[in-house]
Amino acid sequence: MAEHVSESSGGKGAPSRRKFFLITGWSSLGLFLSGAGAAFARYFYPGVLYEPQTTFNAGRPEEYVKPVNPTEVVVDERFKSSQRVWIVRSSKGVYAMVGVCTHLGCTPNWFPGEQRFKCPCHGSNYNVEGEVVAGPAPLPLFRAKIKLAPDGSMIITTGLLGIKRPELQYKKSTLLPRWTDEEKIDIAKAPYFLEIKA
């Protein structure tokens, strides 16, 4: 084949020139297509999101009802649908729990009688601390950060709401359904817990 081509086109350099054009042609086409493919893939990552803000004002801690029984908690659901956050008032203080099941992301429901969060999707159960007591969830519920604003109201930050764990929980060593002792100390103080005296 190659001899035939060189004979018919006369010169000895012809096949290599043809090869050169062949390689150049195909590689430019390949370059063009991969560029177009990369642009196409990049197109699916929007530059701006119009999602709800991940920081919100949850009002003053005094607004939340204290539990009658000191071993129980009162879960306030007023930010559940807009922010997917529960404001939990225990006898000692307030913390904010993110309403995203760590199994596959459904919103669990709070059952005050049983003092449990239960996920309707595959039945994960969490206790008041967010620890898994039943079901397939691999991690405790995420905590949001609480900061007190100068006017005394609570600024809650969930980060990328409901999906990414705040740094505390993002450590890979916490891949357990229960808080480790070290984490228990962490979640019981600021910014994950707001102590209220008396």
Add this chain to the structure above:
Amino acid sequence: MAETPSEHGKQQEPGLLSKIVRLLTDNDIYRSFFRTGYPDTLLKRMAVMRSSFVMHILPTKVGTHGLKLGYTWCMGGITFFLFLMLTLTGVILMFYYVPEESRAFTDMKDLKFMVPYGMILRNMHRWAAHAMVFSVIVHMARVFYTGSYKAPRQFNWVVGVLLLTLTLLLSFTGYLLPWDQLGFWAVTVGTNMASATPFIGFEGPFSEFLGVRIDNDIRFAIIGGTRIGANALIRAYVWHCVALPLIASALMVFHFWRVRKDGFSGPL
């Protein structure tokens, strides 16, 4: 024209029917469409298959085993019929349904309760989708158990697996569109699974090597954000109504062409 009177044995009395047929078929318009005259001989019938675009999908000859219904159950054909039905009813539903958060659910309800014949169209679309998943699986089971995937049909089996995947993806992308609790949470759960993909899912193994986070992983690309919302809805809609059906159609054309080239498989 009638050189072979033995074809049917009765060529003598041209009745009223054959006169009408002659009138309809023995003219330039008919011939420009079908390229041949009225196919009253075996040769002309073969010529119709070879020269007409509409008929070219049919083979000029079919072995008797290819006609055995008990062998194929016609499941591939039923699948294709359901796909056509889904395309038709889907396009009709598109006249009313708007993939927008505040409208999607009410549009779906309107289709069911306000639009004349809306209920039957939506249910046709819904049940045909369920039936198509079923018939694809039965079709593939038949192909598998009769060994029809074997040489020379291996590649068509691969195309078939892609078509199965597309069928499931079409079902899945349609799930979100009613914007009801069932679809919403099912898609939440389904797309969260994507975040466990190795390398490109933020919860998957090795993702930390690529710097993959919640806001740049594969799930983010699928739903166009970090949570199921307006972006996810419009994406599901476009994939469901345009992109996936186009890809599936292209593969189906190829699938049928290969069946046509390889011939129908028969009992071993």
